[in-house]
Amino acid sequence: MRKVTLITGGARSGKSRHALVLAQANPGRRAFVATAEPLDEEMLERIRRHREDRDPSFLTIEEPVDLGKALRSLPADVEVAVIDCLTVWLGNLMHCRRDEAGEPPELRELFALLAAPPCDLIIVTNEVGMGIVPGEAVARRFRDLAGRINQEVAKRADVVILMVSGIPIIVKQEAM
Template sequence: MATLVLGGARSGKTGHALGLAHRSGLKKFMIVTAPALDGSMAQRIARHRAERGDDWTVFEEETDLARLLRRIAAPDRIVVIDCLTLWLSNLFFRNRDFALETGRLGEAVAAAPGEIVAISNELGLGVAPETRLGNDFRDAQGLVNQRIAAACGRVFFVAAGLPLQLK
């Protein structure tokens, strides 16, 4: 079954996703989408690595999640994708067709032979961005979240470390 875990920054969404993976009893795989472009992001990546522990097989993929997911998903594995927001950012700033890529990812998630847990930010609950680029990105993130939620059997929204099951 595929699961989408949504939440705001520092909401506990990654911790919830890792808990799902640990409780699954399956071999744990992680796809990380964040490039370490600066010291702050490098620290965040190191913190997430420490949270995970050493019993994970980790893949780094900034743009082609569907292809990698099709390659590594298996019935004896759980694959956690961290995160769709940074993936979208990678697509956005490379002028890639995010709607096409999101469709491909949704198909790969729905067809995956093992468990998938995708993590994504919910950006539509805050103050409207000041710039057109910010608005375009927020809107694109909303579409990504809707498409992937439709492909998943379970969807959680996490706030203040508390998961609420939406689907």
Template sequence: MMLITGGARSGKSRFAEQIAEKRGGDVLYIATSAVTDTEMAERIRFHQQQRPAHWHTFESHRDLGDVVRLKQTEFPTIVIECITTLITNLLFDMAGETEPEAMDFTAIEEHILAQITELADAAQHCETEVIIVTNEVGMGIVPDNLLSRRFRDIAGRVNQQLAAAADDVYLVVSGIPVPVKTSA
């Protein structure tokens, strides 16, 4: 399992896709984004156009451990893009329209971490290479609102969990992958 992290527009997705392409064969690309507005629809379309036509796309943000287990024999490489989007979607699946002050962040985080534990376990024990992309959101200023602070905290703990489980971890900075943890 490989984890690729970095800031927004750092080149982490491109790096993940280059690794997958070099491995050869069919690639399963698990996209965790959901169309929520026209700007997100445009971003999704842009990413779809950048991927090779022979790649297979599966769109979901739930139960990805099960997806990895089911698809591992069909694809030599699975790319999951992106964990922070998955976290956002799972958070709002549970919270719905609840105001941040009324959200049960403990229960939300427990649910998200359970999903991540299942994903990490599946990725560690499968026959294929799993490349996971996430955003590093903890390197900036402390957000000014409760929801953003809680999201940042959850994302940080999720990233720590995935990095601990990964064989290889890269931080991508300005398009340059920097090895953080390597199995070689």
């Protein structure tokens, strides 16, 4: 049975690093699904650092929008995949669909894939709901959708980890 692990936490809390540690504990073939796009110098530098942190044995798939396609295209021998990260992916979706109201259909596809994942998944996301209420409508919509996605993924996950200052706190762990 495939295992889904969700790692959440604030910015720079150690989520990505912990996801890599968990993935590297799996002796099988590993993949890394990157959702970030280098839209500015800061993001380019962040992506560069993430690449340096990642073991070169990871198969890297860069897919900013079609996460379902990225997961379906994983080679059959991949045993674990890190998805980094859901909130960046959501921002990309909202940018692509900025003139559309409602929930992006890609969310339903993600939730369906979690019911029968192609391999063990370690999913990184940001906990964005603990701060102040954003002043802009689009930022409130992002925060609300991110909260809903995180809840739905956590509900389906076997393990949920909250990262606080680099320390993993197990929030949920179902017997396998």
